[in-house]
Amino acid sequence: MRIHVETFTVHKRFPLTISRGTTAQTTNVWVRVEADAIEGWGEGSPFSVGETPQTTEAIAQQLQQIAPALEPLHPLDRQRIERVLQEAQLSSAAHAALDIALLDWLGQKAQLPLWRIWGLNRDRIVPTSVTIGINPPEVAQQRVKDWLQLTCAKALKVKLGSPDGIAADQAMLLAIREVAPPQVKLSIDANGGWSLTDAIKMSQWLEQQGVTYIEQPLRRGQEQDLLKLYERSPLPIFVDESCFTSRDIPALSDRVHGINIKLMKSGGLSEAMRMVHTARACGLQIMFGCYSDSGLLNTAAAQLSPLADHLDLDSHLNLLDGPFSGASLQDGRLLPNDLPGLGVYYAPQS
CATH class of the missing domain: 3.30.390.10 (Enolase-like, N-terminal domain)
Structure with missing residues (x-):
């Protein structure tokens, strides 16, 4: 070859x-x-x-x-x-x-198509969230409006862990709630930006705001503290940076509710499938996420998305000039097509 x-x-x-x-x-x-x-x-x-x-x-x-x-x-x-x-x-x-x-x-x-080879059911695919980065409250509100106009999103993932502290996080989240339709689900990704004390406080406050789950509240390397947070958080806890491959999952199974699988961390679809089965065997939920991935990578992840409880495959939707097309956004859900393999084709945006 x-x-x-x-x-x-x-x-x-x-x-x-x-x-x-x-x-x-x-x-x-x-x-x-x-x-x-x-x-x-x-x-x-x-x-x-x-x-x-x-x-x-x-x-x-x-x-x-x-x-x-x-x-x-x-x-x-x-x-x-x-x-x-x-x-x-x-x-x-x-x-x-x-x-x-x-x-x-x-x-x-x-x-x-790969999803067909694996015997998966596209009807099981949940809506993908779209991401609101850390911004001043008024900018965050505009981002919500922009995303809703662009995608008719059913779920928002809000990045918190502001260097200005949890007061800034709370102000931004409250501003987003003012403009987000009530039927749109909210989740939080702190990217390891909180201390244990702040994570406990925020988990309790965010539960009152109707948030569905918290992702990576503590930095990688603080996995021992996740157990303390797990015992006190009213919200499910997912990990991202703390979990790369299937080998990382058993040690986390008593202190988190789910894992975020990203193809770049796992080493590809083959290991991602192993991670799914390992996590399920440990009683954990599954999320698929992305980095600055184009439509090629998110279409690849979409092949396995019928196995996920949550999806965050929005990076290609935020590109001005992504060169690849494949999976399509339908009613907030990223659906792989019927073409063989990934079903990706070269279609540069002008």
Whole structure:
């Protein structure tokens, strides 16, 4: 098989501010795996958790370096391919890009969409949330109006953990409640921006505001404190940065209610499926989320979304110039199509 690697840059319609900073554009990596006159597509999106960022340059370089070792193999040689990837110690984002491309190739070879190969039911897909970043209250209100006009969203994920403290978080949330329709569900993602004391206070206050759950209230590395929060929070707790792969799940199962699976963290759809089964075996709920992912990656995640309790696959909806189309937004739900593989096609926005 032949492997092609190139990069592309996308720009956000609304710059996104979280507890760790603001993002207005990203450069992602597009991977194409070619064999038997079929091309499978994958994508690597840069992200950062803690002190080990996975950059665009590193992802592209790793993929280019591994390509010669993979070329003698066929996309169906998955065990042999996996051994090569493990020996190369690829980053999770580079591994994900290849895994997704290989599964896209497989679906096209079988002439079936991946969700159909896995026997999933699109009717089970819940609405995806759209994200409101940390902003002054009046800006946050305008973002809500913009998103509702753009997507008719059924759910809002609000980023809290403001560097100005929980008073600023509360002011922003109250402002959002003033303009959000009552039927729109609200969830919170603090991105590790709270102390344990503030997380306990906010969980109790947010429950009174009708919020559905809290994501990553404490920073990665404070997993021991999650148990104390779990015992006192009236709201379900989900983790994101604290959970990368299926190996992380059992140790968290007594202190959280669910996990956020992101393809860049997990290393692709194959590990994401393992995470789903591991989490369910531990009695946990499932969420699928995204970074600065284009329509290619969110369409890939949508293939597994019938297995999720919550979805946050909105990053491509916030792009001015996303080059890929695939899953479509219908009544607030991101639905994969009937095309084989991922069902993604190249359609640059002007």
